[in-house]
Amino acid sequence: MYKRFIVFVFIFMLINLNSSFHAHAEKNEEVEVEEMCLNQSVIELKYGMQKLWIEHAWWSRSLIVSTLADLEDREDVLARLLQNQVDIGNIMKPYYGDEFGSKLTDLLQEHILIGGKLIDAVKSNDKALVDKMNKEWYQNADVIVEFLASANPNWLKNELTEMFYAHLQLTINEVEARLQKKWKEDIRTADLNESHLIHMGDFLTDGIVKQFPEKFK
Template sequence: MKTRLFVALLLAALCAFPALSPAAQPAAPAAESAALTTRLALRDLWVEHIFWIRNYVIANQAGNRQQADVASQEVVSNATAIANSIAPLYGQPAADQLLKLLAGHWGAVKQYSDASVGNSAKDKQAAVADLTSNAKALAKFLATANPYLPEATLNTLLAAHGGHHIAQIDELGKKDYKAEATTWKHMREHILALADALTAALVKQFPDKF
């Protein structure tokens, strides 16, 4: 019921934009529509993740505490939305556990950003270690929950994602905006691929829901 409601709400939101409205497109099977809507929803959530973290990094380096605080709050809000998106399928305890892991990911990225501003090599190294450890924990959690998500593959994807955060922070700190633009492009493409992989695994594991 919660999954159907989730899909229905997302379809309603899409209908607010005529060019994207399902009604403006040829009719598709319900299962395909549900899977597509979930794919688009997860893509949007994960792109917001990198968008708000980038906003935090820029504000943090500029010394704009008000902007940084708002961006930080949005990162947490987004992480909560990502975690709660799995609750209809895996239950709220699993969603809560995912939120803790996402909080660990954000905490490590934030620590690296803050350490970069403070020019603390020791804190940056600690942040990288935490980010690496968190990627392994996230991969294990997701692979345990879904047999269609290989742990080794997930760890590679998540480690690369963490590497994008680090590269972006370093490039923005050096004011190498051209390099950061390239990193952002790769980061966005990578996070979309990750979101698509999660959606595909969900559809395979819960065919009756899609």
């Protein structure tokens, strides 16, 4: 009788142990699936954001080249670059709404148009106009930074300011190097600007993911 009781207890323990193991395994599997989904959704946003900021670097450079060389495609290149700002605004809309995205587009398009005037001023060696456009360019950057920082506590104002100012400086360095026919420096600076904008895109993506974790499950 006692032996039967021991066997019964042993079997009971095995059944419970087996059930606990499967329950634990299923829970781990659910966590893994959730993490995979999280990673996939983050990757999709990160890829989309990187693509847009690479395009920003690429078409900004194309505008520099077309403007300085008096190419006939300048207005078409400018139109494509302005469309890039629409696309950047649109990628923000699912998180901050249509009004926010459209306002960001307006500010970024102003950034492009001021930059275009600055390139013209540098090309014509009009120092007074260069100083005027450069001042407006940095003021526009400050407005963009303030607008973004007010929407997301993870987008720290000082970090964003440094990023935007660095982008402006690298862009004007491209213009000056190209005007002086310093081709290697021009290419190196263009590469730096692209890498910098990819980093800025990642910074924006990370901030969105931290602010809206429920959207990435």
